[in-house]
Each structure stands twice: as C-alpha cells, then as structure tokens.
Amino acid sequence: xxxxKKSFKKSIWVxxxxxxxxxxxxxxxxxxxxxxxDVERFGIKLVGSPRHADALLVCGSVNAHAKPxxxxxxxxxxxxxxxxxxxxxxxxxGIFRDSYSIVGPVDKVIxxxxxxxxIVYVPGCPPKPExxxxxxxMGLGVx
Amino acid sequence: xxxxxxxxxxxxxxxxxxxMAEVRDNRIYVRVDPKKILDVIEYLFFKYKCKLCxxxxxxxxxxxxxxxxxxxxxxxxxxxxxTLVPFPDLEIDSVGKKIPAFRWIEREMNEMLGVxxxxxxxxxxLILADSFPKGKYPLRKNFKHSDVTDEDYxxxxxxx
Numbered sequence: 001x002x003x004x005k006k007s008f009k010k011s012i013w014v015x016x017x018x019x020x021x022x023x024x025x026x027x028x029x030x031x032x033x034x035x036x037x038d039v040e041r042f043g044i045k046l047v048g049s050p051r052h053a054d055a056l057l058v059c060g061s062v063n064a065h066a067k068p069x070x071x072x073x074x075x076x077x078x079x080x081x082x083x084x085x086x087x088x089x090x091x092x093x094g095i096f097r098d099s100y101s102i103v104g105p106v107d108k109v110i111x112x113x114x115x116x117x118x119i120v121y122v123p124g125c126p127p128k129p130e131x132x133x134x135x136x137x138m139g140l141g142v143x
Numbered sequence: 144x145x146x147x148x149x150x151x152x153x154x155x156x157x158x159x160x161x162x163m164a165e166v167r168d169n170r171i172y173v174r175v176d177p178k179k180i181l182d183v184i185e186y187l188f189f190k191y192k193c194k195l196c197x198x199x200x201x202x203x204x205x206x207x208x209x210x211x212x213x214x215x216x217x218x219x220x221x222x223x224x225x226t227l228v229p230f231p232d233l234e235i236d237s238v239g240k241k242i243p244a245f246r247w248i249e250r251e252m253n254e255m256l257g258v259x260x261x262x263x264x265x266x267x268x269l270i271l272a273d274s275f276p277k278g279k280y281p282l283r284k285n286f287k288h289s290d291v292t293d294e295d296y297x298x299x300x301x302x303x
Binding site: 063064065067068069072098099100101103104 | 271272273274275281286288289290291293296298301303
C-alpha cells in the first residue's frame, strides 16, 4: 500500500471517458469545472490523455462497441489508477441493464481485465457535483 | 386531394397494386406485391415526384411487412406503400440500388429484422456493433435479451 499512498498524495488528474452515456453525466462533469464548484482548487484536473491520468472517470452503461475501447484506455492508464463508475448507468447499467447490446456495468468489464482494480461508485442520474468530489476524496481515503 | 392522387395511381400503376384504401384525409394505404415494389416506388419517386420520409419494418405472422412512407407535399398527402415479404426467404429487391436515399434504412432493416435486399450496393452494419453475432435479429418477435450475452460477441471484429 505504500506505493499507492505515495502515488495518490498530490493532485489527482482525471481522464473522462464516455462509454455509451446519454451525455447527462458528461454535462455534469463539465459543471465541476465551472467557478461554482471549481475542482481545480483541489488539484483535480481533467486531462486529455489517459497516459497522464491518475483516475478514470467512466460514464455510461458499457455496450459491446465501447467495451474494447474502455479496456484499451484502462490498459494505457498508468497503474495504480482509480476507476470512478459515474452515474446509475456506470454503477449498474441503469435502465439499459437487460438490453442485448449492453455487456455489463463498468466494474464487471474492468474486473475482467484486472481483478484488483480500484473502483469507486457514484450513483445518481446524474450525480450531483458534490457527490463526485466526495467520491474522489473517499476513493483517496480507501486507497 | 386524396381522390386525385388515388385516381392517378390507379391509372398509372394498373396491375401492380393489390388494393388501395383511404384511411385518413391526408393518408393513403397502397398494398403491393413484393416482386413489383421496384416499379411502384420508382414511379412514385421519379415520375410522381414524391419525397421519401422513411421506411419501416414489422414482423407479422406470415412474414415481415415493410412500409415505404412517401409524401407528396403539394397535394398534402402521405402515401404508405405496404408490402409483405414472406418467410422463410425474406428477400426483396433493393430500392436503394436506384435511389440512394433508401440505402441506410435498408441497411437498418437488414440488421434489425434480417430482410435481405437483393442488389443493395453496400450492406455493412449501420446501428449494431461490428462484434454483434451474425444471424441474430433484435427486432424479431421471438428475440429475447438473453439470446445475446457477452460470450456471443466476437470482439475480434470490433475494429480496434
């Protein structure tokens, strides 16, 4: 756990990935960057490449087309990394759960690749911005 | 306006139409044999200057019913050309061969319902994932969500 504590001690950089989301969660993520919530004061910052990220923020019920893409992004993220399953769809595939094109919520797909992945769940449709800040902070506490 | 349109169709499509009905004051149902669909749509589109709204497919007991929705705007009339593609062959001439506007909707009906459009120039997947198993059609009546699970997907074909 020493290396985990060390790697998450400073600013958390987040890569935002949308896997078949309805866009509502994505809009809510953007609201975090506005002056009202301004997560950059905590050092939480959205980055453009998964290779720079400490945390993956995954929105949406993962469908078959997005699954290989999600795994590819997860492989490119430096380990250890935190995966945030964002929204009802991210946590449990939501109302799309039994659809033919859905291959599972975020945690199921990620755990196929890496059974020891660190996953934080943020339920809500969409979650409040406060909930997401809390999730990242709690995720750091868990680590 | 309907009477005028129906009279024109009766004269110009003699022998190609099974029956015709006026269901609302701006809507006409035309039932056509699937073998003659190309002639009927070509007449309506090129000569009678109808515009394509869309086409829709629906599984019935005897086969899959395809409805081509065409609008004649200056006459304020919507013409629904219905045709029944019977089981088990499910083959019909492609209208998209001559009229490119029909191509995407025919691709959609091909993957969601399993109708084969003979002569379609480009029959790739449109909506479903490239890794979706072949021979399964989500909009068929006997399709259950449990018919396709994660194991059925062929991720080799997912284009990555």
